[in-house]
Amino acid sequence: MNPTHIEIIATSLFVIAILHTFMTSIFEKLSHSGSRHAGLFHLLAEVEVVFGFWALVLVLCLSLLKGSKEAVHFVNEQNYGEALFVFAVMVVAASKPILSLANQCINFLSHWIFKITTIPKNTAIFFISLSFVPLLGSFITEPAAMTIAAILLKDRFYKTGLSLKLQYAIIGVLFVNVSIGGTLTNFAAPPVLMVAGAWEWTTPFMFTTFGDKATLAVMVNALLITVIFHKQLPKEFVEPQKEDMPLTVVVFHLVFLAGVVVFAHYPAVFLWIFLFFLGYTNAYSRYQNPLILREALLVAFFLAGLVVLGSLQKWWLQPVLQSMTPTIAFYGTVGLTALTDNAAITYLGSLVDGTSQEFRIALVAGAVTGGGLTVIANAPNPAGLSILRDHFTNRVVSPSYLLLAAIIPTIVAILAFRFI
Numbered sequence: 001m002n003p004t005h006i007e008i009i010a011t012s013l014f015v016i017a018i019l020h021t022f023m024t025s026i027f028e029k030l031s032h033s034g035s036r037h038a039g040l041f042h043l044l045a046e047v048e049v050v051f052g053f054w055a056l057v058l059v060l061c062l063s064l065l066k067g068s069k070e071a072v073h074f075v076n077e078q079n080y081g082e083a084l085f086v087f088a089v090m091v092v093a094a095s096k097p098i099l100s101l102a103n104q105c106i107n108f109l110s111h112w113i114f115k116i117t118t119i120p121k122n123t124a125i126f127f128i129s130l131s132f133v134p135l136l137g138s139f140i141t142e143p144a145a146m147t148i149a150a151i152l153l154k155d156r157f158y159k160t161g162l163s164l165k166l167q168y169a170i171i172g173v174l175f176v177n178v179s180i181g182g183t184l185t186n187f188a189a190p191p192v193l194m195v196a197g198a199w200e201w202t203t204p205f206m207f208t209t210f211g212d213k214a215t216l217a218v219m220v221n222a223l224l225i226t227v228i229f230h231k232q233l234p235k236e237f238v239e240p241q242k243e244d245m246p247l248t249v250v251v252f253h254l255v256f257l258a259g260v261v262v263f264a265h266y267p268a269v270f271l272w273i274f275l276f277f278l279g280y281t282n283a284y285s286r287y288q289n290p291l292i293l294r295e296a297l298l299v300a301f302f303l304a305g306l307v308v309l310g311s312l313q314k315w316w317l318q319p320v321l322q323s324m325t326p327t328i329a330f331y332g333t334v335g336l337t338a339l340t341d342n343a344a345i346t347y348l349g350s351l352v353d354g355t356s357q358e359f360r361i362a363l364v365a366g367a368v369t370g371g372g373l374t375v376i377a378n379a380p381n382p383a384g385l386s387i388l389r390d391h392f393t394n395r396v397v398s399p400s401y402l403l404l405a406a407i408i409p410t411i412v413a414i415l416a417f418r419f420i
Contacts, residue, residue, distance in 0.1 A: 002315075003315040003316070004315075005065065006061070006062055006065065006066070006312065007312050007315045009058065009061050010058055010309060010312035010313070011312070011313060011315075011316065013054045013057055013058050013061075013309060014054075014309045014310070014312075014313060014340075016054060017050055017051050017053075017054040017305075017309060018339060018376070020044070020050045020053075020054070021047055021050050021374070021375060021376065021399050022399045022400065024044070024045045024046070024047055024050070024396055024399075025045075025394070025396045025398060027041045027042075027044040027045035028041075028042070028045035028394050028395070028396050029394075030045075031045055045396070046298070047302070047375055047382070047385060047389075047397070048298035048299055048301060048302040048382055048385075048386060049298070049301065049302070050302070050305070051302055051305030051306045051308075051309060051376070052301045052302060052304060052305035053305070054305065054309060055304070055305035055306075055308035055309050056305075058308060058309060058312075059071050059074070059075055059308070062074055075308065078304075078307050078308055078311055079307065080267075080303075080304050080307060081264075081265065081267050082190060082303060082307070082343070082379060083300040083301075083303035083304040083307065084267050084270075084271060084300065085141075085143070085260070085264050085267070085270060086143045086296070086299055086300060086303060086379060086380070086383060087296045087297060087299065087300035088260050088270055088271060088273075088274040088296075089141060089143045089144045089147070089257070089260050089261065089264075090143060090144075090147045090292060090295070090296040090299060090383050091274070091277075091291050091292060091293060091296045092144075092253070092256050092257045092260055092274070092277055093140070093143075093144040093147040093148050093257060094147050094148070094151055094291070094292045094296075094387075095253055095281065095288065095289075095291065096245075096287060096288050096289045097245055097249050097250045097252075097253040097287060097288075098148070098250075098253050098254070098257060099148065099151060099152070100245045100250070101250050101254075102133070102148050102152060103152070106125055106128050106129065106133075106152065107125075109124070109128050109132070110124035110125045110128060113128075120235070122156075122233055122234060122235070123226060123230050123233055125156060126156075126157065126226055126230075126233055127222050127223065127226045129149055129152050129153050129156070130149070130153075130170070130173050130174060130177060130221070130222040130225065130226075131177070131218055131219055131221075131222035131223075133145055133148055133149040133152065134146075134149060134174070134177035134178045134180075134181035134182075134218055135177075135181045135184065135214075135215060135218055136148075136181075137178055137181045137182040137188055137189070137380075138181060138182050138183065138184035138185045138188045138189075138211075139184075139185065139188065140188070140257065140261055141182070141187075141188045141261050141264065142178050142179070142181070142182040142188055142189050142190065142378070142379070142380045143379065143380040143383055144257065144261065145178055145181065145182070145380075146174070146178045146380035146381070146383045146384045147380075147383050147384075147387065149174060149178065149384070150174065150383070150384040150387040150388050151387055153170060153174070153388070154387055154388055154391065157170070157233070157234065158170075158388060158391040159391070160234040162232065162391075163232060164392075164393070166229050166232050167388075167391065167392060168397075168398075168401045168402065168404070168405040169225055169228075169229060169405050170225070171384065171385075171388060171397065171402060171405060172372060172402060172404075172405025172406035172407075172408075172409060173221050173222065173224075173225050173372075173405075173406075173409045174372075174384055175371065175372030175373075175377075175378065175381050175384065175402075175406055176221060176369075176371065176372030176406055176409035176410055176412075176413060177217075177218045177221055177222065177372075177409065178371075178372075178378070178380055178381075178384070179342070179368050179369070179370075179371025179372050179377070179378045179380075180214045180217055180218060180368050180369060180371070180413050181214060181215075181218050182368075183206060183210040183211065183214045183364075183368055184203075184206060184207050184210070184211040184214060184215070185203045185206055185207070186201050186202055186203045186205070186206045187203070187264070189368060190341075190342070190343035190378070190379045190380075191342040191343045191345070191346040191364060191367045191368055191371070191378075192206065192346070192364060192368075193343070194343050194346045194347040194350060195346050195347070195349065195350045195360065195364060198350040199350065199360055209361060210364075210365065210368075210417075213416040213417050213420055214368075214413075214416070214417075216416050216420065217409075217412050217413045217415075217416035217417070220412050220416075221408075221409040221412050221413075224408070224409075224412070225409075245287060246287070249284060249287050252280060253277075256273060256274075256276070256277040256280070259273040260273055260274060260277075278291075292387070295383075295386040295387060296383075296386075298382075298386055299382040299383050299386055302382045303379055303382065306341055306376060310340060310341060310344045313340065313344070314348060317336070317340070317344075317345070317348050318348045318351065318352065320332070320336070321333075321345070321348055321349050321352055321363070322352050324359075325359075326356070326358045326359045326361075326362040327362065329349075329359055329362045329363045329366060330362040330363070330365055330366040330369075330417070330418060331366065332366065333345055333349075333362075333363055333366030333367045333370065334366045334367075334369050334370035334373075334410070334414065335370065336370070337366070337367050337369075337370030337371055337373065337377045337378075338370055338373040338374045338377050338403070339374075339376075340376065340377075341376060341377070341378070341379060342367035342368060342370065342371050342377055342378055343367075343379060345363070345367050346363060346364055346367050349363045349364075365417040365418075366417075368413075369410060369413040369414055369417055370410065372406040372409060372410060373402075373403055373406050373407075373410060374399060374402065374403065375397075375399065375402070385397055
């Protein structure tokens with residue numbers, strides 16, 4: 001390894017950014033101290049801003065060392081397709097007609113579960129929101145599933161005033177289940193997308209290699225949290241207000257969502273579809289709630305910053321991956337994923353020549369298994385965080401508590417992928 005000065009600076013800033021995510025609560029307290037810099041401290045307390053901020057520092061360093069032209073070229077050559085896609089799919093998936101349809105489907109399932117088992121309806125809805133919705137991510141993509149699940153959980157449970165322990169337990173299970181729940185197909189999970197083409201992994205291959213294990217782990221995780229906390233779930237809660245939603249409006253929204261998903265690899269196309277979506281929602285505003293544009297933009301900013309900083313980590317990450325056996329690759333990537341985006345890890349793994357199929361499967365399995373341990377571990381996590389964070393104390397989700405909350409569901413995923 002012979003890193004350049006810029007690569008060393010980028011890695012140093014990457015480490016600082018990770019540490020910064022664990023210090024957001026400190027900046028939040030400073031923002032209320034009455035200091036004249038309270039606005040800056042509040043900005044630095046936003047988790048979604050962290051990587052974008054330190055990416056800016058990196059670009060300024062690059063400009064000083066190599067000139068502004070080189071810095072502009074570096075920023076311009078990065079691939080921001082994933083960040084743009086998450087922005088678009090978050091806004092569309094969180095639109096009122098899509099959520100209305102999701103609520104109707106969940107109500108239908110919970111009704112039949114109640115009739116067959118006498119399990120309380122709210123308990124059934126809680127289980128479905130943390131199991132079937134994350135698995136739906138294999139078909140509508142993980143960011144869309146994360147957005148829908150987080151909003152359903154927020155509206156039906158977080159707003160009722162849950163204990164802090166249950167709040168973290170939910171977000172830990174949600175992050176892990178969405179990360180592994182997108183592995184039933186070859187197009188929905190970011191870490192799978194990075195290798196599917198290079199390794200010629202088809203949807204049937206994904207379903208037979210990962211699908212049964214992922215489904216089992218998702219169901220077990222959802223069942224465990226439901227059994228452990230069922231007494232803390234609200235006995236009654238306010239059902240979402242039923243409004244007449246024309247079928248044609250729902251169908252149009254589903255078409256927009258499908259269009260964004262199908263053309264996920266073509267930013268110019270899905271953004272074109274997204275602009276039509278914005279025009280449609282404006283034309284039929286009486287069937288809409290305010291779009292989550294601010295939340296989606298913050299998440300996109302987070303992912304773009306991660307792309308800029310992460311693009312210069314190859315010098316140390318690829319040699320680490322090359323030195324791993326399949327077993328070490330699985331457990332190693334579970335840990336590495338907590339420190340960097342799992343899609344970046346699998347992408348670098350795809351660049352390693354001569355790897356066995358066993359190594360490749362272990363690498364991807366480890367990357368998705370560790371996808372719930374931190375906010376930066378999986379691209380959809382910031383989306384869920386931006387939706388649920390308002391219900392945490394001072395809007396701060398502690399990275400340490402999140403890590404602890406995700407450990408048990410992560411262990412369940414490890415057992416499923418390694419021993420079943």
